[in-house]
Amino acid sequence: MKWNRRRKILVVFLVIVVAVQGIGGLGDYYAQAVYPCVATVLTFLSGYVPFAIGDLFIALSIIGIVAFPFYAVRRKNKTVGYAIAGVGEYLLWVYVWFYLAWGLNYAQSDFYHRSHTPRYEANNDQLRYFAWRYADSLNANYSKTAIYDTLRVPSLVVAGYKRLAQQNMGVHAPFHVHTQAKTMLFTPLSSKVGVTGSMGPFFCEFTLNGDLRAHEYPSTFAHEYAHLLGITNEGEANFYAYQVCTSSADRTMRFCGYYAIFFHVLRSVDAVLGDEAAEDFLQYVRPEIRQMASADRNYWRSKYSTWLGNLQNAVYEFYLRTNRVDGGRKSYSQVVALILSWEQRQGQMQRR
Template sequence: MKRKSLIILALLLPLQIIFIKIIANYPRFVETWYSKILYPEISRIMRMSLGILPFSLGDFLYAFLIILLIRWLIIRIRQRFKNPKKWLLEALATLSIIYACFNIFWGYNYYRLPLHQSLGIENEYSTEELIKLTESLISRSNSIHSELAENDSVKIDMPYDKNELFNITIEGYTNISNEFPELIYEGESLKRSLYSIPLSYMGFNGYLNPLTNEAQVNTIIVPYKIPTTASHEIGHQLGFAKENEANFIACLATMNHPDPYFKYSGFTFALSYCLNELYRRDKDKAEKIMETIHPGILANYREVQEFWIDHQNPFEPMFQVIYNRYLIANNQAEGMKSYSYVVALLVNYFEDPESRFQL
């Protein structure tokens, strides 16, 4: 690449950062022009073109970029980092291109309107409202568990293989697209991650590749968690970049799913968020209310917990810190703590649980 082009690309990097800082103050503009007009077309084209591949092109792209980075570092070390004007310019130009692709292909969604504003609901709630929803979720979860299990002490195992789980996941979005047209999912691109083992030791269920718009799922996690994980990643694909909002959408997609096993995964997923928040607010009430949950549901929770305990490693906290910083850098000021926003969305969306739960 010519030096003049490198200089232009390098100078565009700080300009892009300044532009992001400015546009973050105009979420309605981002919502209207990017998230609802430009991005859906970008996403649909990428999904329809890459979704036909039986493997994740994005995973190979990551591997290719890492190999190039290692090669670049080896060359720089051998040359003892001589001629910094040249290699620093090349590095900044490359970062500028990657940063532009990240934002244009997906990243601007971080700066759209908060989901509670899009839905026209509140984002505050009382402990009494939380208790009401938690009790409704327990009742519904227990009921579905009774339909699927021989007795209330048996944990639920998914009767599908992992490819079937992916195919069935998509039905949940078909089911809710009437109420939420922005959740119409065409051109499926939901794939197994090639890095499922390292992801497990890093503490992650899955991820979206923003450069290819492919949704990757860690398929060695407990199968009971795959429906909500896959639904979460599809939520990202549809333009809901924030983790808490994608989790809420995963709840909607699975709780409204026609398949009872997916319903069970969704209701118990939503319940786990409410229980954690209630435990933080009123420990005694949380412990008392947990006594009403079927032991089989608690067994499913323990199964997930034991999986992550088995896959702990000394470096996991470092990966979590890095990801937390990533969230903060992308308009999620509270980092991983912002996941509690899921409860606010659930409580206010299901303000009348009995009518909403006629699913």
């Protein structure tokens, strides 16, 4: 293929990406009609590889981007301009691949529009009622003798997402019956920046941090699985993970689902109802669960690097803002508002 022809194809792809992002309705068409086909193929192919191809691809790309200019100029006697142009074109191909393979899901409508759920603004009393009712469920599903069997998690999560799809909750049904979560190739680095899971968009695979504790595994798996199904907003991924886990017949799955949003609920109570209410809420939760939460924080803090974490947070915040994710990294905590809106809608439907 000639150089000019390759560039023309690249321009066409770039126009498609920009058009889908900018023209209303095209994002939803991509998410509903195109992405399931792309994901089905890529997930099927990447599933045969036991390690995270995306992690390796990103690492090799970084090495190549750094090394290519030196190779082109010193070994091939090319100009600096040629080297820069080569790196620039490669980055544009990566950009196109990212968006066509998964990233254009950012252009789809949000949960409220996809599921036809009115956005619900709870008052103080309603938030208090939800928080204490949530704490009752969290306490009731805790067990000192619980065994967290991670081998059962994939099938339970797949079954859970099938249920959500049947309820028209704005998420696809699973593309494959058997879905594999791969371990991050660079787990120690991921722990240093506070990343417990990630979606690999280039090959439609998702990875989990190898340092995850057993009781964190189910909700993290379900969260990243939501991304695999085309959900880009972090709060929505938390919401779907919560719904999948807490509706499971398996008690340990239910507890993991409730526990996963514990800090989000606590922050919401503190922000809206004040410090005293937050302390009352905290004391209402079983002491064993509070000890678990404290141990988890200490566990991850022992692995965390402040300067690397701050750098990663800044980069990820820029990435989310660039892709028009409302609230940036704060979107994780939108899960409480999503749960309240969905429950309000369900209550209205039952009263009809």
